[in-house]
Amino acid sequence: MNVRTLYHTVRGLQDLAATERESAASPSIRRRLWLWRRGFLSRSDAVYDIDEATHREYLNDYQRFVRTKRINGTWSVALSNKLLFHRVMQPFDAHRMGVYGMIRNGSFHAVDGDDSRRQLTDGGAVVPTEDGGEDETDPQTAAERRDSSDAERREPAETRNAAQRVVERLESDGRLVLKWVRGGGGNNVLLCERADDGYRVNGDRYAEAEFRSLVSDLEEYLVCEYVEQGSFADGLYAGTPNTIRIITMYDAENDEPFVAAAIQRIGTSESAPLDNFTQGGLSAAIDLETGELGPGVQPPGDGDLEWHSVHPETKTPVEGVQVPGWDHIRERILEMADACSFVPYVGWDVIVTGDDGEFSVIEANSYPGLKSIQVHGPLLTDDRVRRFYERHGVC
Structure with missing residues (x-):
């Protein structure tokens, strides 16, 4: 193990331990040990459907916090440094904030x-x-x-x-x-x-x-x-910016990027002024072909996940709502991912600003969080996603 790998491993384990200390979940000691041996934090037990038959289908917390940090290597700085990312995005000026x-x-x-x-x-x-x-x-x-x-x-x-x-x-x-x-x-x-x-x-x-x-x-x-969201995003919840998270991966075998997953994040009074899922916002899966939203889900407090077909506060529809111009958004993000093929793993945060698929990229993440993604289902059931992670030594 070289010095850089050791550094990232130690940092990842520190992040893992800090996240576990902040966890509100309190499963039994036996359950906690079972989770830890399989790479999961206690908090994940409240979000994922983990058992002996399914746990290998999820990208676990150790893999996310420690191993996905290494995927982009030295080029992770192109995303983690927001000023540098702004420069990298210069060819796509119409979509830069x-x-x-x-x-x-x-x-x-x-x-x-x-x-x-x-x-x-x-x-x-x-x-x-x-x-x-x-x-x-x-x-x-x-x-x-x-x-x-x-x-x-x-x-x-x-x-x-x-x-x-x-x-x-x-x-x-x-x-x-x-x-x-x-x-x-x-x-x-x-x-x-x-x-x-x-x-x-x-x-x-x-x-x-x-x-x-x-x-x-x-x-x-x-x-x-301050990027003004369009009527679609504002109609979901006017109290926060409501961003789309799109995860792209670069398929080296086929020499092209692909969208691995996408969600619509929706704010609530708990998450305000932002739309973060971990702070009480909603996450709704986006159908990658049609752009249609599934039900929104909130992380549990002391109980179970809460699923909502309408916003729990405003009662505006969530499930079945269509992201306007989804085909354009998806294809344009893939163009950006292709232009940044030297950074093979990106979590894009996007605000829809118009009714025809106009959007702005707010930022991008080098090792995006996955709870708001995998709450809708494990990522590793998709063979192409699994191959990507395997190729980069994550799983």
């Missing part, structure tokens, strides 16, 4: 020219023309660009003040997302909103001074646009 800049050491560092999508100047940024580029027919363009660059280098330090730039952006956009440049699972994501009485961050009220202090203390956070 806007990234305005990064907060570091209290300063704002512009990304993509501090958002070339907007028609404003800010700290010397070039104002794009209607087609998104500069007017190259103007003989003074190059000179003005040099002057602009010189002006930016000479600008006083306060114009790079992160809190000021975020406040200004909120005045313009109304809502923003601040997310840590590393990490996933919905952790370290701040949904920020301008309100009449100050600001809201993940639903909590902040006075302006408090908000500025919060932003100033952030380190290596991206300042991103």
